[in-house]
Amino acid sequence: MIILEGTSASEGLAFGTLCFDTREDETPMFDIYLIDNTDIPKEVERFEEATKSAVGYFRKLAENFESVAHNAIFEAHMFMIKDRDYQDSVVSIISRKKVNAETAVWDTAKIFEKKFEQMSDPYLRSRSQDVLDISICIINFLQNKTKAHKVVGQELVLCAEDFIPSQISQIKQRGVRAFISKYGSYYSHSAILLRTMNVPMIVNIGDDLHPYMHGKDAIVDGYEGKVYVEPDESTIQELSQRNENYKKLNADLLKLVHVPCITEDEKRIRLCANMNTFNELKSISKAGADGIGLLRSEFIYLDRDSYPSEDEQLEIYKEVLETMGDKEVVIRTLDIGSDKTASYMNLEQEENPALGRRGIRFCLKNPEIFRTQLRALYRASVYGNLSIMFPMITSAKEIREIKKHIGLVCQDLADKNIDFNENMKLGIMIETPIAAIMSDKLAPEVDFFSIGTNDLSQYTIAVDRQSPVMNDICNASTQHAVMRLIKNVTESAYKNNIPVKICGDMAFNEELVPLFVTMGVNELSVPPAKVCKTKKIIIGMNTKNFKDHVRFL
Amino acid sequence: MIEKKLKWFGESGLHARPAGQLVSRSIEFESKITFINCSNDREGDGKGIFSLLTMELQKDTDFILRVDGYDEKEAMQSLLQLMVNHEFIAETPDLGIKRIKPADPETLRNTLLPSYITESKIYKRYMRQK
Numbered sequence: 001m002i003i004l005e006g007t008s009a010s011e012g013l014a015f016g017t018l019c020f021d022t023r024e025d026e027t028p029m030f031d032i033y034l035i036d037n038t039d040i041p042k043e044v045e046r047f048e049e050a051t052k053s054a055v056g057y058f059r060k061l062a063e064n065f066e067s068v069a070h071n072a073i074f075e076a077h078m079f080m081i082k083d084r085d086y087q088d089s090v091v092s093i094i095s096r097k098k099v100n101a102e103t104a105v106w107d108t109a110k111i112f113e114k115k116f117e118q119m120s121d122p123y124l125r126s127r128s129q130d131v132l133d134i135s136i137c138i139i140n141f142l143q144n145k146t147k148a149h150k151v152v153g154q155e156l157v158l159c160a161e162d163f164i165p166s167q168i169s170q171i172k173q174r175g176v177r178a179f180i181s182k183y184g185s186y187y188s189h190s191a192i193l194l195r196t197m198n199v200p201m202i203v204n205i206g207d208d209l210h211p212y213m214h215g216k217d218a219i220v221d222g223y224e225g226k227v228y229v230e231p232d233e234s235t236i237q238e239l240s241q242r243n244e245n246y247k248k249l250n251a252d253l254l255k256l257v258h259v260p261c262i263t264e265d266e267k268r269i270r271l272c273a274n275m276n277t278f279n280e281l282k283s284i285s286k287a288g289a290d291g292i293g294l295l296r297s298e299f300i301y302l303d304r305d306s307y308p309s310e311d312e313q314l315e316i317y318k319e320v321l322e323t324m325g326d327k328e329v330v331i332r333t334l335d336i337g338s339d340k341t342a343s344y345m346n347l348e349q350e351e352n353p354a355l356g357r358r359g360i361r362f363c364l365k366n367p368e369i370f371r372t373q374l375r376a377l378y379r380a381s382v383y384g385n386l387s388i389m390f391p392m393i394t395s396a397k398e399i400r401e402i403k404k405h406i407g408l409v410c411q412d413l414a415d416k417n418i419d420f421n422e423n424m425k426l427g428i429m430i431e432t433p434i435a436a437i438m439s440d441k442l443a444p445e446v447d448f449f450s451i452g453t454n455d456l457s458q459y460t461i462a463v464d465r466q467s468p469v470m471n472d473i474c475n476a477s478t479q480h481a482v483m484r485l486i487k488n489v490t491e492s493a494y495k496n497n498i499p500v501k502i503c504g505d506m507a508f509n510e511e512l513v514p515l516f517v518t519m520g521v522n523e524l525s526v527p528p529a530k531v532c533k534t535k536k537i538i539i540g541m542n543t544k545n546f547k548d549h550v551r552f553l
Numbered sequence: 554m555i556e557k558k559l560k561w562f563g564e565s566g567l568h569a570r571p572a573g574q575l576v577s578r579s580i581e582f583e584s585k586i587t588f589i590n591c592s593n594d595r596e597g598d599g600k601g602i603f604s605l606l607t608m609e610l611q612k613d614t615d616f617i618l619r620v621d622g623y624d625e626k627e628a629m630q631s632l633l634q635l636m637v638n639h640e641f642i643a644e645t646p647d648l649g650i651k652r653i654k655p656a657d658p659e660t661l662r663n664t665l666l667p668s669y670i671t672e673s674k675i676y677k678r679y680m681r682q683k
Binding site for chain 1 (some may be wrong): 566569570572574576671
């Protein structure tokens with residue numbers, strides 16, 4: 001047994017096989033060429049040979065699994081390869097178009113893919129992936145490559161140097177149980193995503209994580225930040241037991257869903273949930289939250305080929321608002337740049353993207369994109385209790401510029417007789433040190449503050465949140481500095497009589513939550529899975545006990 | 554040629570896994586085996602997985618199973634038994650087929666642990682060693 005140690009970035013326990021191959025081989029590499037009439041039988045024979053090998057390959061995969069359910073999946077793959085329609089199509093393309101077998105297989109794959117994609121049932125639509133899978137497998141055998149095909153349906157622990165958010169959203173459907181990486185940090189966006197998905201992740205393991213471990217069994221302990229490679233019996237037993245205990249604890253927490261969030265000395269705190277993807281909407285409505293405190297609208301823009309239209313956005317906002325009823329939903333406008341981009345946006349390359357044109361700076365530079373989102377938001381405002389906020393604000397000038405855009409959008413909607421709520425609450429994210437220090441000047445301009453602690457930390461200590469250095473530098477004293485900034489913000493907000501919200505990872509930190517409540521923070525926004533845990537901390541505390549802590553911060 | 558009108562009962566329609574099981578049974582017989590979705594009249598060849606999938610047979614939809622050939626009786630009987638065993642169709646008295654449940658001594662023991670542990674390879678190996 002080998003034990004690897006890293007930093008836990010997302011809690012949980014997972015059993016699985018270590019897998020280093022994370023590449024998605026969607027389009028295989030092969031030569032396209034024409035063949036002579038006389039070569040047709042030879043080419044067909046090549047195809048038949050490859051088919052046999054591919055069937056054998058899937059049969060071997062199936063033997064590795066004892067469960068009947070897994071076996072049946074690979075059995076289905078085998079029948080797809082042997083399917084008469086599929087084979088006929090390949091053979092007829094070879095003889096009709098006189099092309100090599102690889103080309104014919106790939107053309108057939110595309111024909112079948114189209115057939116499946118036209119179906120109304122979403123499950124059947126996704127079977128197009130299976131057709132591509134078997135076709136890639138056959139092409140690999142045609143080229144005498146045997147290993148490149150990815151293993152499906154297996155319990156995997158993915159290993160990499162680092163993970164990017166889009167990788168995680170793509171991988172979600174596959175049988176991945178945990179993510180471990182050589183570098184990376186607790187504060188990266190991929191870690192945030194996995195925390196909301198309750199999938200364990202361990203980062204910063206270092207060079208001990210070596211590719212020779214590929215294919216070995218392992219247990220990932222996301223609570224302690226340890227990976228046990230080829231664990232022994234006693235370790236397995238101990239960890240399964242511990243996992244059961246954690247699950248029991250979670251079940252107890254779930255009982256708090258319908259309990260109001262009030263401290264011992266009867267201070268009412270609004271406890272909201274963060275929303276990162278559309279799929280989370282269901283879990284949020286059941287989590288016992290008082291609303292959505294931060295809807296990161298980036299998910300509408302990522303994983304696609306062009307900017308979403310006004311109507312597309314309106315549909316999404318409308319559905320969120322209608323699901324949440326009269327509970328408040330705070331939508332943050334597009335915060336693109338830094339590590340969150342999509343290829344169609346053609347952002348200019350910068351030396352330091354985290355310190356460059358991101359957040360509101362991007363939106364103000366691209367007013368058409370910004371106004372499209374504002375129009376969709378204002379049109380959606382009549383369907384529920386909507387507020388909007390703006391990321392990366394540094395000055396009152398920016399706020400006034402935003403209001404100019406809003407004025408134009410509202411004027412246009414009014415001219416066209418489209419309903420909207422003109423008194424929608426407008427807030428700003430406090431996530432740059434300058435905004436925190438100058439918050440007394442910003443407060444008169446807005447209806448609320450929302451403190452984004454992740455970015456505020458990174459900009460305060462001048463370390464990129466993606467960098468592994470973050471793990472070394474981030475400690476109690478840097479946290480102390482951020483707490484001083486937050487205290488300053490709550491005081492300016494109090495003087496100007498506007499509410500303060502906190503989102504980011506500090507909002508569910510056991511030691512800090514009581515301090516926030518005592519400072520006078522009105523709302524905490526946490527991942528849906530952490531709502532009950534945070535509620536438990538608040539219900540059990542009394543601000544009397546923390547007054548001195550806050551005074552001498 | 555014999556025909557039987559049935560109702561697809563299996564959770565979430567005729568999908569890849571059940572289709573694979575039907576094909577693997579169908580190819581044991583010489584007879585021509587056809588499935589017909591009554592809601593859209595699409596036909597599926599029992600020996601071709603893609604043609605079964607593209608029928609888009611949904612849960613609670615009627616379909617016709619048609620078997621034609623010299624071993625049609627055995628084929629029909631065998632397919633009905635398979636579908637009843639896996640709960641693709643309901644076990645009704647007029648069908649004259651009883652569900653045979655596979656004996657599984659491990660099920661009882663496994664109910665105590667969550668499935669993602671009991672289904673994992675490591676746990677299974679550990680149980681075998683024990």
